[in-house]
Amino acid sequence: MSRIDLAKYRFEVAKEKLEAAILLKNGGFFKDSISRSYYAIFSGARSLLALLEMDSAKHSGIIALFNQHFVKTGLVDHTCGKIISRAQIFRQRSDYGDYSIATVQEASEQIEKAEYFLKEVEKYLEKEIQ
Numbered sequence: 001m002s003r004i005d006l007a008k009y010r011f012e013v014a015k016e017k018l019e020a021a022i023l024l025k026n027g028g029f030f031k032d033s034i035s036r037s038y039y040a041i042f043s044g045a046r047s048l049l050a051l052l053e054m055d056s057a058k059h060s061g062i063i064a065l066f067n068q069h070f071v072k073t074g075l076v077d078h079t080c081g082k083i084i085s086r087a088q089i090f091r092q093r094s095d096y097g098d099y100s101i102a103t104v105q106e107a108s109e110q111i112e113k114a115e116y117f118l119k120e121v122e123k124y125l126e127k128e129i130q
Helices: 002-026 030-051 059-071 079-096 104-129
Strands: none
Touching: 002 030, 002 104, 030 059, 030 079, 030 104, 059 104, 079 104
């Protein structure tokens, strides 16, 4: 599989996870929706890293590589760096926090941020792949 094919595949995975986040939110599963939104963002970041043939076994590694090679260089909007970092915090709280309560508003906000993030990723992918 080429790096371009891998990038496209990971981006499709990201879109699928975003759809799952929306379905979960609409079903009242707000914590799981927040988690899926994070994984949509995470998969989007990994799609760009595939173009550079980079990856990491750790989430923190993916975030650091994404910030280093795409945010700090201005290849994607700087807001994306904040989005992925905050999404990871919300996901950890939702997945592992005892007595953590998520609201429809939090789930909706995470979905909106994931949508923005994936639009930025898609713009870069379209430019690089053509």
